[in-house]
Amino acid sequence: MTDHLLELSPDAKTLEAGRRLFYSRRWRLLGGDGNWLWGEFDYNGRRAIESAVQVVEGKFHCSCRARARPCAHGLALVFLLKNNADRFTVGQPPDWVRSVQHRALRPVREVKNESMADDRLAARIALMSEGIDELELRLLDIARRGIADTQAQGADTWLAMATRLTDAKLPALAGRVRRLADQPEEAAEETIARTLGDLYLFVRAWHIRDEFTPDRRDELYQAAGITTRRDELLQRTGKSDHWLVLGTVQGEEDRLRYRRVWVRGERSKRYALLLDYVFGRAPFEQSWPLSASFNGAIHYYPGSYPQRGIFPEPRPGGRPYDGLKGYAGFSDMLGNYRRALGVNPWLQQYPVYLDDVRPIKKGQQLLLVDSAGGALRVHPDYGGFYRLLAVSGGRPMTIFAEFDGYRLRPLSLLTELGLVDAEQAEI
Structure with a gap:
């Protein structure tokens, strides 16, 4: 549930600031009632900053003066819930939180909410399009100068390119470019050529995305970093099966730890990728032991070739897994x-x-x-x-x-x- 709240961050800078505040010892009166989280942040002995988050609907309130919303304080509360929930005390909210809750209950037309969501998405896509236009110019420049000449300028070239993509809210593309800075010398040119080719294919596809089917466009957006919210995924029909855990990959990029877990359905013979992220040394929410099996429904992300999904309610399989057969060649x-x-x-x-x-x-x-x-x-x-x-x-x-x-x-x-x-x- 916390992942979709973090996705509401207005930019990478605010998300990073929220992550830093998560480690701060200035938080006090941290509490929650199952629907709202709240906390007061001590600001150099002055009046505390009051911050609250409505978890399910993703509403943020904060008394700070930051222009970006949600602000770093609200995102820090989400990080606390995700990684250190024991710090919250369950109880009745203080008066200032009740006031915030009362204002949140005021009736708002659903059409207006949908319009605001559409406006936010349109603004993000506009920012992403600017980043993709700049990426195209950089790719054409590299093609003119050559990979060897680009490599001779050092890793900072790729890191600067990745930073600009992050600023344009293109985290997935930024990650691919950032990894080019760490390629071993003997494989660097080959890997760089493939990655740049994939990026240019993405650029050309982005320019004609309006011609795509909805599923194909959803896959393009996922590749760019726009993911479907968890509550929307849960509204989609899940694929029920007996799932076997076949393999796990863990890694870390810029203090963000990721885990890829592959499972396969016994009856459907379909694979599903369960992808999780945590910051620092926080544990992952769910354990997926190798060769363990689970019953339940996986909800796939939209697309013409669904692969990634979420497994909200896994239950122990309780019986042997049957029907696993591999490629002969x-x-x-x-x-x-x-x-x-x-x-x-x-x-x-x-x-x-x-x-x-x-x-x-x-x-x-x-x-x-x-x-x-x-x-x-x-x-x-x-x-x-x-x-x-x-x-x-x-x-x-x-x-x-x-x-x-x-x-x-x-x-x-x-x-x-x-x-x-x-x-x-x-x-």
């Missing part, structure tokens, strides 16, 4: 991947379950080879290749992996003990 896998990419060209990761593949090292290349002799490279982020090589002993294996269109990143493998983490498998 890379040919069928690549065929399905190309079809998926034709439907949704913004796929960053594609889940694959592979039978009869062997890890081999050929010169400096780390590869997975199928029974027909086809080979695909292993992703450089995978750090367990030599352990995988030892576990295999030259024999074929069954592996679950992410595919980015070029390389495979093993996440789990099937052994006599069942599914085990691909980076921690016992030799």
